[in-house]
Amino acid sequence: MSSTINPRFSVIIPLYNKAAEVEATVRSVLAQTLQPVEIVVVDDGSTDSSAAIVEAIGSPLVRLIRQANAGECAARNRAMAEAVGDWFALVDADDRWQPQFLEEVAEMIDLWPDRGIYSTAFDIVSPMGIVRANTPSERGPVENFWKESMTHYVTIPSATVLSRRAVEELGGFPEGMKMGGDQYMWIKVASRYGVCFSPKALCLYSMVASNRSSSIYTPEQTPYRLEDFLKEALWDENLNYWRREFIAKCAIGKALTLTAKGDEEFGRRVVENFGYTEHYRRGLSKLKALLALPKRVRPWAHRTYNRLAWLLAHKGL
Secondary structure, three states: OOOOOOOOEEEEEEEOOOOOOHHHHHHHHHOOOOOOOEEEEEEEOOOOOHHHHHHHHOOOOEEEEEEOOOOHHHHHHHHHHHOOOOEEEEOOOOOEEOOOHHHHHHHHHHHOOOOOEEEEEEEEEEOOEEEEOOOOOOOEEOOOHHHHHHHOOOOOHHHEEEEHHHHHHHOOOOOOOOOOHHHHHHHHHHHHHOEEEEEEEEEEEEOOOOOOHHHHOOOOOOOOOHHHHHHOOOOOHHHHHHHHHHHHHHHHHHHHHHHHOOOHHHHHHHHHHHOOOOOOHHHHHHHHHHHHOOHHHHHHHHHHHHHHHHHHHOOOO
């Protein structure tokens, strides 16, 4: 490792009913070429054997904390509150890292310090096999995170490290938000501290894991809304324009899933508040079309569209 510093990483793993995957996740962390100071696993009220599997790994680096079910955002916040490191390396309990993930992030921290988010490219474990995600190609600070994120994946939870300083200053994940809590966090931190990215694919993101959060959605009860950010303005007019576009994309993407599951009020609110978008018109049109359909056919229409879009994008037809 060429880095002249040795960041203190606390690995943050929220856990809920991932008995089939969590051991591989934890062992991928233990296999890092640069070891973290700890792996903090918060079991968020699992009803399967997930917690017992973590305990059985028997590593002194692993700390298992149990709490009543409060959601993924609350579990991440609890883990970060308990952690001792200066950097919070996030990984979900059904994803994995390549051995050089923490080493690569450490080198970026050394080269480009004081960012709030450090992330890497990733591969997708899909029903068709391993697929490379569409991510940026340049290593280093992301000049316009908002514009870049309109067409590329720059940050996902399992390939992202947050600075303790940013989290302590800006607060953690939006508790009670069951979808889009990660994007809400990226907006907060990227607005103040910026993002650094590596094009090395050092994470495996699973689309085929059990208990996918999007498949078990229940209505949200949270005071946090993406509209919160529309009241703020960045100093740079161009950055602010693309930030508003990115926020609209996040809101519309979330609304598509919630509308398909019956939350028509959320969908209509998003159409009203984010209809200004100029660069995500297709998503907005899709949301309007979904709202026009009978409720009983919305889930089928949404699944069918997403499946066809995935197959076409990855040449599966």
